Amino acid sequence: MTTILFNPDITDEERRTRLYSGQVLVYGASPASLALVEHARDLIADAFGSRDPQTAQHDMQVEDFAALLAELKPKFIHHSESKKRISALLASFGCDLDRTYFDVPRMRTSTSDDYLAAGISYAFHAHRDTWYSAPFSQLNWWIPIYPVVPENVMAFHPQYWGNPVRNGSRRYNYYEWNRTSRLSAAQYIKTDTRDQPKPEEPVQLEPQVRVVPEAGGVMLFSGNQLHSTVPNTSGRTRFSIDFRTVNIDDVIARREAPNFDSECTGTSIRDFLRASDFERIDEGVALEYEGLMPTDG
Numbered sequence: 001m002t003t004i005l006f007n008p009d010i011t012d013e014e015r016r017t018r019l020y021s022g023q024v025l026v027y028g029a030s031p032a033s034l035a036l037v038e039h040a041r042d043l044i045a046d047a048f049g050s051r052d053p054q055t056a057q058h059d060m061q062v063e064d065f066a067a068l069l070a071e072l073k074p075k076f077i078h079h080s081e082s083k084k085r086i087s088a089l090l091a092s093f094g095c096d097l098d099r100t101y102f103d104v105p106r107m108r109t110s111t112s113d114d115y116l117a118a119g120i121s122y123a124f125h126a127h128r129d130t131w132y133s134a135p136f137s138q139l140n141w142w143i144p145i146y147p148v149v150p151e152n153v154m155a156f157h158p159q160y161w162g163n164p165v166r167n168g169s170r171r172y173n174y175y176e177w178n179r180t181s182r183l184s185a186a187q188y189i190k191t192d193t194r195d196q197p198k199p200e201e202p203v204q205l206e207p208q209v210r211v212v213p214e215a216g217g218v219m220l221f222s223g224n225q226l227h228s229t230v231p232n233t234s235g236r237t238r239f240s241i242d243f244r245t246v247n248i249d250d251v252i253a254r255r256e257a258p259n260f261d262s263e264c265t266g267t268s269i270r271d272f273l274r275a276s277d278f279e280r281i282d283e284g285v286a287l288e289y290e291g292l293m294p295t296d297g
């Protein structure tokens with residue numbers, strides 16, 4: 001069974017519990033989510049100038065488009081306003097800002113008709129974020145920047161909640177990946193040769209669930225959910241924001257989604273910043289999460 005809740009009137013704790021059990025939650029646009037979207041639109045407008053960013057792919061050389069994104073995306077990721085507006089969004093959702101940590105927000109694009117599906121605009125095959133060293137309590141927040149349609153969103157493959165998929169995560173070490181592969185994303189235009197954890201058996205992509213929130217709407221799901229980028233046939237480039245959160249009490253207590261099939265090593269937990277002051281997670285907590293005992297003294 002796949003359960004999707006719309007605008008549920010529940011506490012943050014109940015929300016986390018539902019997400020760890022594989023439910024998906026969707027919220028309408030709110031002043032706080034629209035403030036984040038506005039900020040993203042401003043940066044996009046600066047980058048694209050007089051072009052409509054959603055259709056610019058049709059009259060730009062793909063190399064130029066990739067170069068534009070390679071400058072725009074890090075700007076959004078590292079902009080201080082991005083962090084501030086996410087913190088405000090989390091507060092508006094009733095998250096305890098002292099116990100909630102987020103990683104820097106990404107701006108994602110999905111171009112239409114395979115224009116650019118590698119590197120800086122990677123079209124994600126079916127995966128769980130937990131194959132990429134995400135903590136099992138990680139929650140994903142996904143927000144369209146402009147209106148989206150079923151032909152350019154993302155898909156869930158809910159029959160794999162509770163069912164393992166043979167996958168390449170055993171070859172994935174987060175620290176190794178950061179050292180070697182990440183910085184080079186923009187150089188991949190036609191194909192992406194980086195060894196990412198992929199399914200190693202045929203995945204039934206149908207039935208699938210596509211949620212289509214309004215622009216500024218917020219979709220929340222567990223990072224353990226099997227999901228993929230939909231092949232974009234809409235004629236428009238999709239722009240979305242996503243970021244991830246963990247609740248530190250859940251990290252410590254291992255209140256989290258169950259592990260079905262992830263075998264990667266390393267953890268992305270040190271990437272998360274406390275929503276109240278952007279401090280990193282305590283190293284003792286990170287080490288314990290990693291399965292190592294902190295050393296005395």
Ligand SMILES: [Fe+2]
Binds near residue numbers: 124127128129227
């Ligand atoms: Fe993902």
